[in-house]
Amino acid sequence: MNDQPTQDLQQTPLHALHVELGGKMVAFAGYDMPVQYPAGIMDEHLHTRSAASLFDVSHMGQAFLHGEDAAKALETLLPGDIQGLAVGRTRYTVFTNDHGGILDDLMVTNLGDRLFLVVNAACKDADFAHMERHLGDRAKLEILEDRALIALQGPNASDVLTRLNADARTMPFMSSTEMDLNGVVAFVTRSGYTGEDGYEISVAGRDAETLARTLLEDADVAPAGLGARDTLRLEAGLCLYGNDIDETTTPIEAGLSWVLGKRRREEGGFPGADVILEHLSSGTERKRVGIRPDGKAPARAHTVIEDTDGNTIGEITSGGFGPSVGGPVAMGYVAAAHAEPGTPVNLMVRGKALPGRVHRLAFVDQRYYKP
Amino acid sequence: MSMKYTKEHEWVRVEGDTAVIGISDYAQSQLGEIVFIELPDTGKTLARGDEACVIESVKAASEVYAPASGDVSETNGDLDTDPGKVNEDATGEGWLFKLSLSDASELDDLMDEAAYKAYVEELG
Numbered sequence: 032m033n034d035q036p037t038q039d040l041q042q043t044p045l046h047a048l049h050v051e052l053g054g055k056m057v058a059f060a061g062y063d064m065p066v067q068y069p070a071g072i073m074d075e076h077l078h079t080r081s082a083a084s085l086f087d088v089s090h091m092g093q094a095f096l097h098g099e100d101a102a103k104a105l106e107t108l109l110p111g112d113i114q115g116l117a118v119g120r121t122r123y124t125v126f127t128n129d130h131g132g133i134l135d136d137l138m139v140t141n142l143g144d145r146l147f148l149v150v151n152a153a154c155k156d157a158d159f160a161h162m163e164r165h166l167g168d169r170a171k172l173e174i175l176e177d178r179a180l181i182a183l184q185g186p187n188a189s190d191v192l193t194r195l196n197a198d199a200r201t202m203p204f205m206s207s208t209e210m211d212l213n214g215v216v217a218f219v220t221r222s223g224y225t226g227e228d229g230y231e232i233s234v235a236g237r238d239a240e241t242l243a244r245t246l247l248e249d250a251d252v253a254p255a256g257l258g259a260r261d262t263l264r265l266e267a268g269l270c271l272y273g274n275d276i277d278e279t280t281t282p283i284e285a286g287l288s289w290v291l292g293k294r295r296r297e298e299g300g301f302p303g304a305d306v307i308l309e310h311l312s313s314g315t316e317r318k319r320v321g322i323r324p325d326g327k328a329p330a331r332a333h334t335v336i337e338d339t340d341g342n343t344i345g346e347i348t349s350g351g352f353g354p355s356v357g358g359p360v361a362m363g364y365v366a367a368a369h370a371e372p373g374t375p376v377n378l379m380v381r382g383k384a385l386p387g388r389v390h391r392l393a394f395v396d397q398r399y400y401k402p
Numbered sequence: 403m404s405m406k407y408t409k410e411h412e413w414v415r416v417e418g419d420t421a422v423i424g425i426s427d428y429a430q431s432q433l434g435e436i437v438f439i440e441l442p443d444t445g446k447t448l449a450r451g452d453e454a455c456v457i458e459s460v461k462a463a464s465e466v467y468a469p470a471s472g473d474v475s476e477t478n479g480d481l482d483t484d485p486g487k488v489n490e491d492a493t494g495e496g497w498l499f500k501l502s503l504s505d506a507s508e509l510d511d512l513m514d515e516a517a518y519k520a521y522v523e524e525l526g
Contacts, residue, residue, distance in 0.1 A: 066461070067434065071434055071435055071460075072434060072435060072460045072461065073435045073460055258434075258460065258461055262460060327437070327438045328438050328440060328458065329437065329438060329458050329463070331462075331463060351460065351461075352437040352438075352458070352460050354460070359437075359438075381440070381456065
């Protein structure tokens with residue numbers, strides 16, 4: 032149940048619609064958000080994998096970064112190649128600290144005359160303060176308080192959005208463009224957090240409900256809450272900040288070495304570069320892996336992982352039931368020697384050792400758009 | 403005897419010296435889709451308030467407590483293959499386990515149907 036009194040919680044521009052749709056509202060990152068609708072997490076999850084779902088992710092932080100040197104300045108806070116990001120392209124990256132840990136993960140889009148950033152709801156205040164403190168005069172941060180963000184995810188997402196604007200069809204994965212959606216000016220990125228094809232659509236808060244209703248009128252689209260968002264991303268092997276990555280995990284331990292731009296690997300110049308580049312060249316003591324419990328019992332976050340001799344080798348960071356897998360799935364960190372898929376492990380759930388195996392990070396095939 | 407309820411949303415139906423125990427319909431609706439139930443071992447002795455089983459929904463793991471003291475005499479084995487029975491019929495086919503009661507008077511202060519209904523309504 033909610034620990035936080037509802038009146039202290041912020042609401043997104045779609046709050047009234049969630050309530051109207053029968054959303055079960057819970058406190059999340061200071062917002063009153065739908066964890067599920069009457070269909071339930073299982074159906075919402077499966078609908079996303081078979082058709083298309085609409086998620087309200089307006090609680091996430093959106094901002095522009097202005098200035099001729101904005102990309103160069105931003106690179107002092109993260110290891111991604113932002114200067115090399117073409118106009119209209121989006122990149123996943125992470126803010127790092129001086130120890131090589133991760134302060135947040137985020138999406139950066141090059142809009143040509145400025146950068147567009149999307150950061151996690153729980154981290155946004157800290158992220159924006161961090162940027163303002165460190166970027167100083169080199170770039171100007173414009174926090175977009177009045178914008179909503181709607182994720183449309185699933186194999187039919189492209190059909191749905193193309194019915195509103197034909198430009199949606201052939202947008203490359205991780206590209207961004209402005210488009211008119213039934214009279215609403217939207218900034219659309221082909222990306223998501225489910226492992227499926229889909230879009231994240233940024234619109235003015237006042238237009239959010241109109242657009243959401245338009246999308247929900249499409250027979251392919253059903254609303255989905257934060258519960259399904261979590262099971263979908265877990266099956267897809269995607270990190271949840273605060274669970275699977277945090278200030279104590281480096282991008283290399285987390286299996287995110289691909290966020291390091293080639294030029295950045297050579298030049299360094301980002302917080303924690305010494306630690307991160309050392310991890311990259313020498314390997315890490317632990318690695319993020321998928322874990323598939325053999326039985327039916329889920330192994331949830333903080334479950335201790337042992338090897339078959341009873342030695343502690345790691346910990347689950349996210350775990351639960353995977354509706355598309357039809358059984359429990361998890362991810363966590365294990366000692367590098369045990370990180371190979373197929374390695375048998377024991378999961379210590381309520382004092383019992385439940386057998387499981389290391390698995391590749393994704394439990395479902397990622398089905399991002401390829402032309 | 404009719405059903406009695408605990409504040410933790412378990413129900414109890416006494417049949418002779420045996421109590422049949424499950425979770426209320428309100429509880430199952432709050433948990434959401436149930437995917438796994440860890441039932442107690444038959445023969446296990448439970449004191450009132452002990453953790454008796456764990457119900458795993460898609461969302462989270464929740465404990466079920468023994469509403470009275472006794473020995474576990476039977477568990478609902480159907481739930482191993484079909485835990486969703488608790489969602490479908492929480493107060494019938496979705497029963498969890500049976501206890502041979504050591505002191506039936508421990509059940510005296512549980513809520514009856516009307517009191518439990520009022521209790522749930524208060525929770526909103």
